[in-house]
Amino acid sequence: MQGELLRASQSRPPEERPKEPLRPERSRSDCPVLLSQRLVLRAPHEEDIDALAHLANNANIATMVSRMPHPYTAKDAADFVRRAKAGEIGKCVYAITRGDNGAFLGCCALEPHQDERTLEIGYWLGEPHWNRGYATEAAHVLIDMAFRTRNHIDYIDARCRVTNIPSKRVIQKCGFQFQGTGMIDCMALGGMVAVEWFRLDRKTWMSLRSWGELR
Numbered sequence: 001m002q003g004e005l006l007r008a009s010q011s012r013p014p015e016e017r018p019k020e021p022l023r024p025e026r027s028r029s030d031c032p033v034l035l036s037q038r039l040v041l042r043a044p045h046e047e048d049i050d051a052l053a054h055l056a057n058n059a060n061i062a063t064m065v066s067r068m069p070h071p072y073t074a075k076d077a078a079d080f081v082r083r084a085k086a087g088e089i090g091k092c093v094y095a096i097t098r099g100d101n102g103a104f105l106g107c108c109a110l111e112p113h114q115d116e117r118t119l120e121i122g123y124w125l126g127e128p129h130w131n132r133g134y135a136t137e138a139a140h141v142l143i144d145m146a147f148r149t150r151n152h153i154d155y156i157d158a159r160c161r162v163t164n165i166p167s168k169r170v171i172q173k174c175g176f177q178f179q180g181t182g183m184i185d186c187m188a189l190g191g192m193v194a195v196e197w198f199r200l201d202r203k204t205w206m207s208l209r210s211w212g213e214l215r
Contacts, residue, residue, distance in 0.1 A: 031092035032149075036141040039134060041094040041108065044084045048095050051104035053077035055126030062188035064164050065124055070188035096125065096138050105129045108138050110146055110156075118155040119146055136170045143174060147205050154202050159184065159195045168196070175208045176200045 034041040044052070053074040056062070062070035069076055084093040090111035097104055108123035121142060125135050146153055158176050160167035176198035183192045
């Protein structure tokens with residue numbers, strides 16, 4: 001999982017609750033559990049493996065992200081959870097779950113850049129959960145956490161395949177601005193794919209942080 005390609009849909013703006021972040025399930029003080037209007041973002045754990053393997057084993061998802069194999073097996077899911085817990089996949093990796101019943105929906109993450117002033121956001125959702133606004137809601141709360149708790153971060157980047165129109169809608173709803181195009185490697189396709197690169201700066205986020213402009 002990296003912060004490169006997003007599987008997305010539309011959403012109402014989230015409302016963070018409570019005001020003070022909850023403690024994570026393990027010692028990750030810089031990556032707290034996050035709450036939004038309908039979602040809980042928390043660390044992936046072993047109980048997610050079956051749902052993760054089921055939802056991620058989908059070519060419609062794998063071909064839209066860079067480092068997801070296809071087919072995706074229970075062994076891949078277990079390895080993902082292990083590496084997420086070990087901090088080997090980005091800085092903050094979250095399972096996206098429903099707040100009312102705890103159902104696993106997908107994953108999102110923040111990954112640092114070498115310049116230390118920039119993070120990259122990435123996410124994917126299982127296909128049964130598309131077009132319900134979950135991706136936008138998760139992205140909003142993750143962006144808020146990044147800028148509020150990391151004073152040295154000035155930018156958050158996002159990349160999506162040029163063919164991934166739903167992902168582009170999420171990126172635009174979060175206030176990202178188009179920067180350019182490029183190519184990245186896609187594991188599932190075994191080759192390079194064209195992507196668009198977007199950036200959100202701190203000043204823009206501050207003007208939009210109520211997300212009122214993006215409703």
